Amino acid sequence: MSVSFHLCQPGGGASCGACCGLYNFRDHSRAALTRRLTAQTERLSRAPHTPEAYGEAARELTANRDAPALFPIVRVCPLLGFLDAEHQRVGCLGHPRVTGGVDLRDCGVYRATVCESFTCPSFGWLTDAQARLVQAACADWYLYGLVITDVEFVRGCLKLLEWELGGPASPDVLRERPDSLAAVRRLFALKETAPGRDGQATVFGRFAHDTEGEPTPRSLDYAALGTRAAPEDDVVLCLGYTPPDAPALLAARALVRDHVRAVAATFPA
Ligand code: SF4
Structure with a gap:
């Protein structure tokens, strides 16, 4: 590759x-x-x-x-x-x-x-x-x-789409279908448009700023959040979310899922 x-x-x-x-x-x-x-x-x-x-x-x-x-x-x-x-x-x-x-x-x-x-x-x-x-x-x-x-973001979005479609999501096919491409743009544009990420100034996508100012990969503390992992979580992290509690994490997952489903909906059932 x-x-x-x-x-x-x-x-x-x-x-x-x-x-x-x-x-x-x-x-x-x-x-x-x-x-x-x-x-x-x-x-x-x-x-x-x-x-x-x-x-x-x-x-x-x-x-x-x-x-x-x-x-x-x-x-x-x-x-x-x-x-x-x-x-x-x-x-x-x-x-x-x-x-x-x-x-x-x-x-x-x-x-x-x-x-x-x-x-x-x-x-x-x-x-x-x-x-x-x-x-x-x-x-x-x-x-x-x-x-x-952001390789993990691109791969994560495509993987979620494959799960949603129940089969392969060919990037070439997505690119050639205008409706699908527009929906993919809205999904990728969450990098700019996703709400509720204010006040996370030392986070850049999947990375946080450690005490020395070096980028370090972030993960979710599921025990503290009181939830289990979900397929959307890689994309949630890549968007720069640092959910303080379970409802915030669920809202971020729902945002991602809705955008993935909107891409899937451009394909005939
Ligand atoms: S680092 Fe500076 S000099 Fe080098 S390619 Fe980028 S803009 Fe140009």
């Missing part, structure tokens, strides 16, 4: 800057990230394409950043910005394809050779069909990056 196309800029409205630290903030809402990317794009648009000018702009943007990184181990690069005038595509403003040939990625938080060769775990763990489904269902820069980098 592995993905044979480039997940960072696959086209069709999808683009990702997660490895460049895009989401690495307590407030990683669309509005907050849009503001930061807009500011970075604007500042770099005024910098001549030289290492000196880009280096100075990068230092200034980093010094003036309005929030600290959620996980200090994941670097946040000031060269990330919008690649297009409509602000629909996120990407590296130091890449030679963007600067007109000069490689300015050494001015970012990694060396250009690291940026060039790095592939995130999703390249190895998702199938082509799963990745194409995410690309088609999440054709926007904010949602795509949140979903494509």
